[in-house]
Amino acid sequence: MIYNKLAETMTRREMRDLQLDRLKKTVKYAYKEVPFYQKKFDSIGLKPSDIKTLKDIEKIPFTVKSDLRDNYPYGLSAVPMDKIVRIHASSGTSGKPTVVLYTKNDIETWSECVARLAVAAGCTEKDIVQVCFGYGLFTGGFGLHYGLEKLNAAVVPASSGNSERQIMLMKDFGTTALVSTPSYALYLGELAERLGYTKSDFKLRTGLFGSEASTPEMMKLIEEKLGLHPTNNYGLSEIIGPGVSGDCLEDCGMHINEDHFYPEIIDGETEEIKGEGEYGELVLTALTKEGMPILRYKTRDVTRLFYEPCKCGRTTTRMDRIKGRSDDMLIIRGVNVFPSQIESVLMAMGEVAGHYEIIVKRENFMDILEVCVELKDASLLENYANLDLLRQKIRHNLKTVLQIDTIVKLVEPLTLKRYEGKAKRVTDLR
């Protein structure tokens, strides 16, 4: 099923024409209505009329998160407040949050984009969808909610928290689709097991997971525990919220709603443009935003793009699952390490549970990477040698992938912190 055939299956040429037309308009609009962009353009002598081809987008300076913070709260608004119908803000880890503003049309675009990705993931109007994202300033809850309502699905706004109740609702309401972060889905699966449920107690069919990076191994675990088909979707509040892209059932990358969001991949350091299939930082331009236009936003998310049409019938560009955030990347003794690499190794091992913590320390000028993981396989308790062998095995598997040595700590089940929203797996003490 395809929600918007016209938008999702047009030819590449049609799409590029549409994107160029919208790009020109949005650049003119941003220049005219947002002093921040006018100043940015003027400082390098760039005029909106210089944007004549899609490639000309490369002339536009990047927008970064601190630009949003510096213009807190309404500095990047392109319309008077009477046109704004919603204000969201992202959790600022340092200082002020970043604020995003929506007009009625923006909310409409957002819902449309979410409805598209929900359909791509296999949802229909028959689904009962439990949204376990926080409803509030965070865009996850409301974003999915309105998109799924637009699809005419039955939405259960369960919000986050109170996990035992989530499981009760899931069972009693006959929830067929689950919306959450992948780590929370895994936790719910674990808790359901602990409470004595099996996946046949639930009617779950589809999982719409987002707001943090996941690995195929983690998705497989979720599938095993909850008996649903897990899909990823992607978005960020600075651009619109969830709805930028989402998996179809072919599992070959997330389809970008390209008529609204123009993607580029750049080298995180040199800012050079990367080619198809090459990993780099995702840069997004919102092509149709009214409340707060945003041009060439550096997402810090690392992924790659594929342009060929998909077996599902969609012709939109696909982005690979997020490999990590360029600011998540740890440099350990000079080696680049993404937490997602560690996750892949651990999730592939049945002896340990799906939760982990990474601690980076510096001792005697040496970086030390410590990985804490929960022991699950009770049969190893026969003797110590087994536990030691397991630690060596984890260390070895990590070394194969990361090329560096790690310290592996086995901890008791359910003692590592569980997260209802985005999981925080890394503590860097350096």
Next chain:
Amino acid sequence: MTVSQIAVFLENKKGRLSEMTKVLGNAGVDLIALTIADTKEFGIVRFITKDNEKVLSLLKENGYTATRTELLGVEVSDVPGGLHDVLRLLGDGGIEIEYLYSFARTYLKKAVILFKVGDNQKALKILKDGGAALIDNIFE
């Protein structure tokens, strides 16, 4: 002809053992024997109760990684050399002992020794042939 024991994985952190014993105490579990082996980071607590199955599910419900293992139980006279007589049998028979623990029944002038060996069947035969008093019920 073996004695069941429960083994629980615990982190070597303040208060972890007492959290577990609280769970057991609240459920009215009577511990017959208990031993702890520890390393810097974690330990394995091993103990015997009357209803191991019930205790095992209780521990699992409370989120512990726990399992049941089978030990060999031998009753010896509580006199000097009592332990040695049994160990000699096993040593001569080429049986490796992973660990053992024991408790005395002073009122009977007996002691019970519990062994974890690699090959239970072989060890059982050696002990039997050597005339050791094998037991599978330590509650009598």
